[in-house]
Amino acid sequence: MDDDTATEILEATSRALCKHGYADLTLTDIADEADRSKAAIHYYYDSKENLFLEFLDFLYERYTAQLPAVDGGTPRDQLYTLLETALTDEEAAPAQEYQTALLEVTAQAPYNDAIQTRLVSFDDLLFERAREIITAGVEIGEFNETVEPAVAAEFLMTAITGAHTRRVAIDQPSERSYEAITQYAERHFLADGLSEATH
Amino acid sequence: MDDDTATEILEATSRALCKHGYADLTLTDIADEADRSKAAIHYYYDSKENLFLEFLDFLYERYTAQLPAVDGGTPRDQLYTLLETALTDEEAAPAQEYQTALLEVTAQAPYNDAIQTRLVSFDDLLFERAREIITAGVEIGEFNETVEPAVAAEFLMTAITGAHTRRVAIDQPSERSYEAITQYAERHFLADGLSEATH
Numbered sequence: 001m002d003d004d005t006a007t008e009i010l011e012a013t014s015r016a017l018c019k020h021g022y023a024d025l026t027l028t029d030i031a032d033e034a035d036r037s038k039a040a041i042h043y044y045y046d047s048k049e050n051l052f053l054e055f056l057d058f059l060y061e062r063y064t065a066q067l068p069a070v071d072g073g074t075p076r077d078q079l080y081t082l083l084e085t086a087l088t089d090e091e092a093a094p095a096q097e098y099q100t101a102l103l104e105v106t107a108q109a110p111y112n113d114a115i116q117t118r119l120v121s122f123d124d125l126l127f128e129r130a131r132e133i134i135t136a137g138v139e140i141g142e143f144n145e146t147v148e149p150a151v152a153a154e155f156l157m158t159a160i161t162g163a164h165t166r167r168v169a170i171d172q173p174s175e176r177s178y179e180a181i182t183q184y185a186e187r188h189f190l191a192d193g194l195s196e197a198t199h
Numbered sequence: 200m201d202d203d204t205a206t207e208i209l210e211a212t213s214r215a216l217c218k219h220g221y222a223d224l225t226l227t228d229i230a231d232e233a234d235r236s237k238a239a240i241h242y243y244y245d246s247k248e249n250l251f252l253e254f255l256d257f258l259y260e261r262y263t264a265q266l267p268a269v270d271g272g273t274p275r276d277q278l279y280t281l282l283e284t285a286l287t288d289e290e291a292a293p294a295q296e297y298q299t300a301l302l303e304v305t306a307q308a309p310y311n312d313a314i315q316t317r318l319v320s321f322d323d324l325l326f327e328r329a330r331e332i333i334t335a336g337v338e339i340g341e342f343n344e345t346v347e348p349a350v351a352a353e354f355l356m357t358a359i360t361g362a363h364t365r366r367v368a369i370d371q372p373s374e375r376s377y378e379a380i381t382q383y384a385e386r387h388f389l390a391d392g393l394s395e396a397t398h
Contacts, residue, residue, distance in 0.1 A: 119369055154375075
């Protein structure tokens with residue numbers, strides 16, 4: 001299949017997922033959304049699961065392509081851009097329906113190694129980028145020297161994941177989580193923030 | 200129905216949920232687990248959904264009953280007990296299968312107001328308890344006076360939720376999240392922790 005056809009089917013998967021959720025999604029829904037026959041979709045993918053794994057790879061590539069945009073400015077700026085990308089950006093953290101579908105998929109991870117492997121890759125990708133930024137911030141003295149980059153990055157991953165889940169579970173707006181997490185980072189990481197906090 | 204029968208059916212629901220997950224769970228599975236006929240279960244509950252809402256209420260009551268145990272010691276001790284209850288205690292945060300089923304249910308919340316209302320109650324209950332503890336800690340000077348109890352409590356809720364999701368998504372052990380979150384609380388809340396961090 002050429003790249004355009006693949007992208008077209010995967011974009012259709014994304015729209016169909018928002019409309020139907022993961023559990024109810026069928027190859028027919030995706031075919032309808034892509035304006036193709038079900039046979040045409042079946043020609044490329046033998047099951048919803050295989051198409052979906054391809055879709056997760058597609059999201060991963062899109063995410064990877066966005067992260068270099070996090071490179072401008074100081075580590076503090078980079079950390080904010082990273083949090084914004086992970087939490088509020090509509091391309092990386094899109095509509096409520098989409099987050100909901102991704103959470104449905106997440107709940108399948110323990111039963112499906114291929115899905116879990118991909119979720120671990122997403123987590124690793126973001127974790128590594130956060131760890132690099134925090135390490136750089138500590139090195140140049142913008143972040144407090146007592147911050148342990150690996151521990152702090154993992155804690156940020158936990159908070160980002162929680163923000164995504166609470167958005168679905170209790171309809172908590174992403175912006176509010178973004179504020180709470182940046183306020184934490186401000187106090188916890190920044191050398192100035194910390195000394196202000198003690199006076 | 201008498202209370203014993205109700206409890207028996209709800210305990211059976213819990214076991215059936217761990218075995219089958221939420222999406223595949225049927226009233227027949229629950230009947231099998233409770234060693235009753237499907238008709239007997241249907242006599243009390245007309246649908247899986249109604250039985251499940253009852254089950255969420257049952258979990259909520261059990262959770263409510265556990266929280267007073269968080270009352271001993273200083274606010275710092277109480278916060279640790281709260282985090283332990285939410286993150287590692289096997290009754291409140293039980294087996295992997297159970298967390299997985301609860302995440303499946305969470306992904307239904309946007310489509311089901313009755314489920315969402317219950318998830319909001321769980322979140323509120325834990326949030327309020329955390330906020331009370333942090334407020335008391337700030338008042339007696341055990342926690343740093345610049346900590347804003349509502350913001351800090353909400354951030355803890357986000358981290359606890361993230362720990363539950365990552366446990367399912369990437370098989371991250373709860374103990375590791377517990378350590379990361381308590382380490383954050385230690386540095387962020389405790390008056391001593393903060394001043395140490397700046398020297």
